[in-house]
Amino acid sequence: MEGSLLAKIEKISGVVPAEGEVPVFNEGDTVVIATRSPIGHYRMPTYLRGKIGKIEAIMRQMAVDNEEEGYGRNAGSKGHYYRVAIPMTEIWPDYIGSANDGLRIEIFENWLEKPSDV
Amino acid sequence: MSDHHDHDHDHDHAPITVDELPGYFDLMETAVRELLVERKLFKAEEIRRQIEVLDSRTPALGAKVVARAWTDPAFKSRLLENGRSGCEELGITFYDDTQLIVLENTGAVHNLIVCTLCSCYPRPVLGLPPDWYKLKPYRARAVHEPRAVLEEFGTFIPGDVEIRVSDSTAIIRYLVLPMRPEGTEHLNETQLADLVTRDAMIGVIQVAYKREAA
Structure with a gap:
């Protein structure tokens, strides 16, 4: 499991994590995708904004925030991507197919909100 | 260079010229x-x-990964755990910071990959993507009507099998691990790899095996 993309990380008492190092969301959490429209470069497709999904996995390798990177600002902007599961029927009310059909996408932390925040 | 085309050649052809201005x-x-x-x-x-x-990267590399996963359960479990390090075990290097998730097709789930924003693709293991993968019709429709798209590729997935579309937007790339077709128990790893084509690892088709007529 060690070094795995999807593995859980053991918590050891006394180890103080750096800012942002501990993922904000856990597997199984329900999340709402933000509906903002920032200017610049980012990787959040329009068709998913405002949709509700579930965290399937936490991407353990932290990555730079694209919105910052687009302006050449990489330092201090690392965060987690989450693999989010969204039912097709949640995305498309007129979806033709099985109700079990779904979408998976990796979304950067700053695009996800807890349902209570919305 | 003169316009006159006269040098040592064992064939005839028109002079090779570039007439169009760069765009x-x-x-x-x-x-x-x-x-x-x-x-x-x-x-x-x-x-x-x-x-x-x-x-230097071609779908033959991905096919090698698939065939190994079909024949070596321990490798398969490591590959599903971490796609990148699984491929690296076979000597397939990753020249960038991308990670790889290998998506296993089963009797219950059929995976399809797309990049709606651009053309993210598991290039280290499959090489360059096909043109249709980069064009808007596939990119838009794969996430909206995946079953119709699959049918246009000749792939019919039963209604009780879940279609799972992975949209590649981040530093993660995907590779579909297709189901091993029935009747291939006697094939060795190299023969199995020959059955696995690019489109099966994108998820638009399933791997087929037709026994050659004797």
Whole structure:
């Protein structure tokens, strides 16, 4: 499991994590995708904004925030991507197919909100 | 060079010429590249080398990974755990920071990959993507009507099998691990790899095996 993309990380008492190092969301959490429209470069497709999904996995390798990177600002902007599961029927009310059909996408932390925040 | 085409050749052909002027993006690419080289941010040799790296990648690499996963359960479990390190075990290097998730097709789930924003693709293991993968109709429709798209590729997935579309937007790339077709128990790893084509690893088709007529 060690070094795995999807593995859980053991918590050891006394180890103080750096800012942002501990993922904000856990597997199984329900999340709402933000509906903002920032200017610049980012990787959040329009068709998913405002949709509700579930965290399937936490991407353990932290990555730079694209919105910052687009302006050449990489330092201090690392965060987690989450693999989010969204039912097709949640995305498309007129979806033709099985109700079990779904979408998976990796979304950067700053695009996800807890349902209570919305 | 004169227009007269007269040198040692064992065949005839029209003179090879470039008549079209470069387009806007061709000019921009050349200008940016020359500036970056001039400012010593990278060397011409590095660009050439990277193109050579990219061109050395083909779906045969992905097929090798799939065939190994079909024949070696321990490898398969490591591959599903971490796609990148699984491929690296077989000597397939990753030249960038991308990670790889290998998506296993089963009797209950059929995976399809797409990049709605651009053309993200598991290039280290499959090489360059096909043109249709980069064009808007596939990119838009794969996430909206995946079953209709699959049917246009001749792939019919029963209604009780879940279609799972993975949209590649981040530093993660995907590779579909297709189901091993029935009747292939007698094939060795190399023969199995020959059955696995690019489209099966994108998820638009399933791997088929037809026993050759005797």
